[in-house]
Amino acid sequence: MSKIILTGDRPTGRLHVGHYVGSLKERVKLQNSGEYDEIYIMIADAQALTDNAEHPEKVRQNIMNVALDYLACGIDPEKCHIFIQSMVPELTELTFYYMNLVTVSRVQRNPTVKAEIQQRNFEASIPVGFFCYPISQAADITAFRATTVPVGEDQMPMIEQCKEIVHKFNSVYGETLTDPEIVLPSNKSCLRLPGIDGKAKMSKSLGNCIYLSDEEDVVKKKVMSMFTDPNHLRVEDPGQVEGNPVFIYLDAFCKDEYFEEFWPEYKNLDELKAHYQRGGLGDVKVKKFLNKVLQAELAPIRARRKEWEQKLPEVFAILKEGSKAAEAKAAETLQDVKAAMRINYFDDADFLN
Ligand code: TRP
Numbered sequence: 001m002s003k004i005i006l007t008g009d010r011p012t013g014r015l016h017v018g019h020y021v022g023s024l025k026e027r028v029k030l031q032n033s034g035e036y037d038e039i040y041i042m043i044a045d046a047q048a049l050t051d052n053a054e055h056p057e058k059v060r061q062n063i064m065n066v067a068l069d070y071l072a073c074g075i076d077p078e079k080c081h082i083f084i085q086s087m088v089p090e091l092t093e094l095t096f097y098y099m100n101l102v103t104v105s106r107v108q109r110n111p112t113v114k115a116e117i118q119q120r121n122f123e124a125s126i127p128v129g130f131f132c133y134p135i136s137q138a139a140d141i142t143a144f145r146a147t148t149v150p151v152g153e154d155q156m157p158m159i160e161q162c163k164e165i166v167h168k169f170n171s172v173y174g175e176t177l178t179d180p181e182i183v184l185p186s187n188k189s190c191l192r193l194p195g196i197d198g199k200a201k202m203s204k205s206l207g208n209c210i211y212l213s214d215e216e217d218v219v220k221k222k223v224m225s226m227f228t229d230p231n232h233l234r235v236e237d238p239g240q241v242e243g244n245p246v247f248i249y250l251d252a253f254c255k256d257e258y259f260e261e262f263w264p265e266y267k268n269l270d271e272l273k274a275h276y277q278r279g280g281l282g283d284v285k286v287k288k289f290l291n292k293v294l295q296a297e298l299a300p301i302r303a304r305r306k307e308w309e310q311k312l313p314e315v316f317a318i319l320k321e322g323s324k325a326a327e328a329k330a331a332e333t334l335q336d337v338k339a340a341m342r343i344n345y346f347d348d349a350d351f352l353n
């Protein structure tokens with residue numbers, strides 16, 4: 001069986017370092033492993049519209065932002081098809097058939113949907129399209145016969161729901177769809193990076209993000225303003241590293257080489273943590289180090305983004321080519337789906353009988 005990756009992001013803003021460690025970095029690793037036969041990376045504009053129906057211009061503007069962030073992170077258009085969801089209308093058709101295999105109460109139990117309904121104050125009136133987006137996400141995944149879906153931890157319920165749809169479809173209509181596996185980052189601190197304010201999640205709407213495209217001075221200012229251990233008032237005080245965003249970021253980004261390069265007093269993060277916990281190590285020093293680490297990680301990404309920004313027509317061509325390849329693939333699957341459901345009337349010699 002071929003190994004195929006499908007993943008994507010909603011274009012509602014620029015991507016941030018939470019996206020990077022939570023999923024983008026993993027995708028680049030998988031891409032470069034050479035183990036995958038096909039890789040599809042989707043800019044999920046149709047899904048973004050499910051809760052931005054009144055702001056299509058916001059979605060439209062961010063398509064290029066997300067494409068640039070992908071390319072900046074090292075997603076290679078020679079190895080991946082980067083495409084725009086709405087340019088593959090087969091996905092909508094698949095969604096419509098899958099809707100019959102899912103109950104309203106099942107979608108209501110989806111914890112990510114539940115949380116999002118709350119965040120968006122949709123309790124009183126949920127747009128139907130928004131409510132159905134987990135089903136459309138199952139269409140996204142299965143249309144490409146994806147075996148592997150590298151995403152952030154928050155997407156786990158979506159993959160579970162997708163697997164249920166696959167099983168249901170295959171049991172009703174016969175083995176047709178591929179059962180996908182989720183791939184999460186192996187580093188626990190990368191699963192859900194907190195915001196710079198210490199809130200549980202880095203998120204545009206909370207305004208607590210470090211963006212991949214932030215300039216050097218902006219990153220520095222954000223790092224120096226980060227929330228740390230609120231009880232670590234004096235340098236001599238013992239500090240807490242658990243739940244301390246500065247240390248969570250170090251867990252996510254720091255490599256031993258960075259100590260050699262920027263802070264040879266310590267060999268590794270364990271030594272630094274031990275000192276912080278003992279007391280006698282000030283937050284400012286740790287933040288300055290984190291800033292150097294982040295700058296080292298982000299500088300090449302920022303530079304690559306600037307290069308691509310000079311070549312927007314090329315990016316446009318990448319998206320167009322990618323969307324064409326994606327549509328061809330999805331059309332094949334849709335044919336198989338309709339054949340399995342026996343609604344491919346004009347291709348079916350038995351239809352008249
Ligand atoms: N829900 C994802 C996000 O919020 C985007 C997405 C849409 C997606 N369809 C997908 C991710 C299919 C993985 C697979 O960013």
